[in-house]
Amino acid sequence: MSAPAALEAAALERVQEKVAAGERLDAADGLALYESDDLLALGELADQARRLRGGGDNVFFVRNLTLNQTNVCRVKCRFCAFARSARQEGAYTLSPAELADEAKRAYEQEPYNELHLVNGESPHVDFDWYLETMRALRAALPSVHLKCYSASEIHHMSTISGLSYKRVLNELKQAGLDSLTGGGAEIFSARVRKLIAPGKEPAEAWLEVNRVAHELGIPSHCTMLYGHVETLAERVDHLLRLRELQDETGGFLAFVPFAVHLENTRLDPDLVPATAAEVLRTIAVSRLLLDNVAHIKAYWIAMGLPLAQIALHFGADDVQGTVGREQVFHSAGARTETEQAAGRLVRYIQAAGRVPVERDTLYNELARWEAKA
């Protein structure tokens, strides 16, 4: 064994001892895990940590529909292939009634339990437009969980209305909002945000929106967009800042790491996309560091179902869902089929030796399939 390999092995062993003892990992542990080349040992450790914290063989998914009411966005993040200016070709904005009609039509064709709605931050709408949208959706889909908007969008609504986060969130909740999505977190480091999303709110604002939401009883999700200009230390810092807020509020339902997709974006074209090994390593490190977030999602829309299946042995216990009509990752070159029949998810989960469980957004069990011997 070479000297660096021996050092790596010693660092991994130290983390293994901490995991077995139920001790919390720190930034140095996170980095050691990221730098380890022993991919399978890392995956096993993440799976072990998951089980020690009470996880079993259940793998969750939800029947959901993804909609985007507008792609008009003032922010223009460099990694985004979805946003348009209002006058640009392909720009669109649906009225609250149009959106609710579309959601309802989709529901009548194929019922779903969750509506995932995220948008561009359009400077051409006002806060009432959002409230009307919530009311229209609530009326059209009384039994569907409305998981809408990222913390960044809440910040945007607060900016255009002059209202506090608390007021914005409260009014949305009264109009029908059930939970927030996890988007917009990207990487919290100010250095990174300046490079890839200079027009976006700072990390503190993103975290504050979530803190307020959790205090109001609105659960949310959290994410990390990696594989661009960030360092490994900045990924670890991102995860630890999420963990810190979760210690305070307990309001995050799940964490979803995404590797950036490069097509049609304004990121450096010479960037090398994260490979499969990096995607699995990130799932495992997230599972190990975020000891207070119940679920880690292997978001198959972004990584593909084959990789998501293997991620179930690297600490993930959720594959997201059927995700009708996803547009954001597909604008940036994701090649996955967007309307994944639940049947295929079930088959892949079973083949991996796990138990498929259909859930709602709050992880209540709705249906369960047999484990395959």
Added chain:
Amino acid sequence: MSTRTKVASEVAAILERTLVDGERLSDTDALTLLGSRELMRIGKAANEIRNRKNDPGRVTFVVDRNINYTNICSVRCEFCSFSSDPGDQREGYLLPRSIVFKKIEETLALGGTGVLMQGGHHPDLDFAYYDDLFRSIKARYEIHLHALSPSEVLHISRRSKLTVPETIRRLHEAGLDSIPGGGAEILVDRVRRSLSPRKAKTDEWLSVMREAQLQGLSTTATMMYGHIETLAERVEHMRRIRELQDETAGFRAFISWTFQRDGNRLQDKVPEEARPTPFEYLLTQAVSRLYLDNVPHIQASWLTQGLEIGQLALAFGADDIGSVMIEENVVASAGTHYTTTTEELAQLIRAFGKVPVQRDTYYKPVKIWD
């Protein structure tokens, strides 16, 4: 104890016996591993064996291209989407010599070291055709000829009324350097009678390989699974390979892949639920690394699994990621279209934390892609 826990402890015991005591896996052991869901544990053991047999810091690959000189075939296997019937004027082809030369020149220009030439069992092509083809290539180019397959060799020997040893001796003289392990599918006659009734049976396939190996030709072995075979038949397949390898040590590598289903007659006989997922692909490869203790190399099949699972396969027992495959037609005609470049393959290996080493068909290093 639940069934799952019982299987897990059986798996642990088997892995300990093979890793610590150096015991050979029995067929029952292999079947237990294949039937379990202990992917990570089995993968780690396979990786341990891979590191004992091959440089742990390196992953190798070859730059070559497939030249399918004809698609005209009198055998027409159920799983094949590539072949055409003899006399098919519309789809059938036989590449003119000038095209074959052009393809070889392109391969050499791209830094390639070999070509893999396979075709259908063309009823009109006899030994004289191959003799002339191979000699004309070798007279012009310095390139490794990894060509034919046991069933093609058998076809040539019958067509030309030569014995198998004589056919191999003459092909070797004409320029054949090594024989790829194609056409093995599953080496169990029950399966072969159903999938490829007109192709070489198990004993025939193995005896052609044995003869080639005794004459000093290097070979590889393959397995195509995920159709009508049982897990026990996968193990039987590997056993036949392992037995011959004990005798001859002539297989350099073993490559397994899953049945690709578009455009062939077999697809209707294999229901969606029976299709192996990436989990089973990685598990099967890992078990092959453990069971085939006498085969030096295991190749990952990015061509059928995609580059992502192809890269991960390097953690599950493979020490080689196969070929850059400048041209490929057979898998592509079954609806699977993955492509790559040397730089991309090298980058995947680097991102996996290993040094990419281009090799020739004999696994001799050609270039380190640092």
